[in-house]
Structures are given as structure tokens and as C-alpha cells.
Amino acid sequence: MTTVWLDGTHVDGRATIPVSDHALTLGDGVFETLVVVRDRPFAVTRHVARLRASATAVGLPAPDEDAVRGALDAVLRADPAVGRLRVTWTAGDGPAGPVRGDGPGRLLVVGTPAPVPGPVRVWRAPWVRNERSPLAGVKSTSYQENVVALAAARRHGADEALLADTTGRLSEAATSNALVSDGAGLLTPTLATGCLPGVTRALLLAWSDALPVPVREGDVAFDDLDGRALALTSSLRGVAPVVALDGTTLAADDRVGQVAAAFAARRDDDLDP
Known part of the structure; x- marks a missing residue:
């Protein structure tokens, strides 16, 4: 099962992202992947800090820390069986071509089962x-x-x-x-x-x-x-x-x-x- 949270709304398995979002058209965004341990995202403070640092490094505004933590919690409440959490912070909507727009970024969290690690x-x-x-x-x-x-x-x-x-x-x-x-x-x-x-x-x-x-x-x-x-x-x-x-x-x-x-x-x- 896939559980999705997009900009403050829990979406059951699907999310609609405009074709004008530069993460979709240009790959202009940053992300984090967290593993869930005992029903909690492991090392969440370090992951959120790195997400914000990555955004700053590429010239994007850093996502709000409380918003990211709240989105992670919302996905886990919706589906406690989630084993992997993917957080994506996009550049948001922009014009056609590589010039960024001035709209807000878009926050997306997706929860899925975790793969079984091995050699x-x-x-x-x-x-x-x-x-x-x-x-x-x-x-x-x-x-x-x-x-x-x-x-x-x-x-x-x-x-x-x-x-x-x-x-x-x-x-x-x-x-x-x-x-x-x-x-x-x-x-x-x-x-x-x-x-x-x-x-x-x-x-x-x-x-x-x-x-x-x-x-x-x-x-x-x-x-x-x-x-x-x-x-x-x-x-x-x-x-x-x-x-x-x-x-x-x-x-x-x-x-x-x-x-x-x-x-x-x-x-x-x-x-x-």
C-alpha cells in the first residue's frame, strides 16, 4: 500500500501535481528517505536538517521543519504499517524552461513498505x-x-x-x-x-x-x-x-x-x- 500526503492533505495512494512543477519538468527539488523503526521515523532530526540544507544549497527556500515533521506523522497515523518514508520538497510551479518561478515549494510525503535489506x-x-x-x-x-x-x-x-x-x-x-x-x-x-x-x-x-x-x-x-x-x-x-x-x-x-x-x-x- 502507498500512503501519500501532499501540501497538508492526506491522499489515499494518489496525488495530483501540476505539470508546471519544476521538480516534474526539470528535476528541481530535493528529497530524503527515512526508515521506520518501531513505528517512528528513524533519525528524523538529522534527515529534516539535511533536507533543509540540500534546499539551501541549490537556492530553494528551506521547507518548514514543523510542516515536514507533521507530514511524516500524518502518514504514519494513516498507515502504521509503513516502513519507508520519502519526503520531497519541490521548487514549485514555474514557467516553461529552466528559469525558476516565484511560487511556493511543494511538500510531498509518500509512505510505502520497506525493502528487506541484505548482502x-x-x-x-x-x-x-x-x-x-x-x-x-x-x-x-x-x-x-x-x-x-x-x-x-x-x-x-x-x-x-x-x-x-x-x-x-x-x-x-x-x-x-x-x-x-x-x-x-x-x-x-x-x-x-x-x-x-x-x-x-x-x-x-x-x-x-x-x-x-x-x-x-x-x-x-x-x-x-x-x-x-x-x-x-x-x-x-x-x-x-x-x-x-x-x-x-x-x-x-x-x-x-x-x-x-x-x-x-x-x-x-x-x-x-
Whole structure:
């Protein structure tokens, strides 16, 4: 079942958005995806803050925090079985062409069942994440490059695509941040690679001292991943082990499993860290 909230109104499964909305015609908008844990949106404060920061970064007015929280609550009240919440803040209506209008933005929240996370197979894509792009670090509705990368990964027998930055460093996956084994710990690429400042990524770094395996930021060469333990992190995945890279099976690594279990336990204990 799909539950929809649009600009203050609960709509049962359907919403009408004008063809003049620039998120529809130009991909001009920002979004967040939250997982529901024990009937509550996890890390809602961090997600709302990132939604507002993304809007500001691309020159849109930031959505009202109370309005976003109220919309999330409304969807969960309408359907307590929702497992995933997608919040979209659009540029609103505008003229034909790329020039923005001056109308208000449009707030849309959609609740759906959550996918069941599991191990992931990844493929190194030939395209790059441009760390100098105006959309670097922004969770933008202009998502086509990720759609293309994921489709190519599926054609190569994988579930996700890994992307380098323009200098040859690992940046992230198309829809997730990445972890790579390094000595006794795990590394996640720095934000300087253009990766998204993921909420799960940020929490792993903040909780590093309390985790059984430390997680820290660092640079990793894109061509230096063979034979290393890998994992992907996101709100929906949590910490998911990578079981194959470019079609080659990777050995299970206790460090990834320990961090995944510790993160899941702490997430259940603190719903809004």
C-alpha cells in the first residue's frame, strides 16, 4: 500500500501535481528517505536538517521543519504499517524552461513498505561522481545519473554501482555510502570526493569509539578495492556487507558483521540520535 500526503492533505495512494512543477519538468527539488523503526521515523532530526540544507544549497527556500515533521506523522497515523518514508520538497510551479518561478515549494510525503535489506553485489561503474558539481553532497531529485548507473549494474549482474570521483578516489555507490576495510578498522570516503553526507555514515563516524571496529574517514583509490572487505550504508540498508565485486566473490569479514550488528542495536535504542 502507498500512503501519500501532499501540501497538508492526506491522499489515499494518489496525488495530483501540476505539470508546471519544476521538480516534474526539470528535476528541481530535493528529497530524503527515512526508515521506520518501531513505528517512528528513524533519525528524523538529522534527515529534516539535511533536507533543509540540500534546499539551501541549490537556492530553494528551506521547507518548514514543523510542516515536514507533521507530514511524516500524518502518514504514519494513516498507515502504521509503513516502513519507508520519502519526503520531497519541490521548487514549485514555474514557467516553461529552466528559469525558476516565484511560487511556493511543494511538500510531498509518500509512505510505502520497506525493502528487506541484505548482502549486496557491486560493480565499478565507468562514470564518476563530480566532486565539483553544484549538486555534490545534495540529495537532489535530479537523479537520472544514479538511475543509469543502477541499470548498468543490473546488466552486469550486480545490485549497486560504485563510483569514483574525478581524481580516481572511491566516492560512493549510486544510492549508498561505502565502507572499505583498512587495517583493523573501516574507512568511509571523505566528503571531498563528492559523496552524499549520509545519515548512517554520519552516525557511524559519531559512534566510532563505541563500535567494536572503528570507522573513520579516508581516501581509497578506486582501483585498490580488490580483496578488501566492503560494505554499503544507507537509511534503508543500515550496514550491508558486499558479497561480490565486479563478479568476484568476496570473503565474509567479521569487521563488517560486527559494525552492522552494533549499528542495528544502537539504532533500536535511540530513534532520534
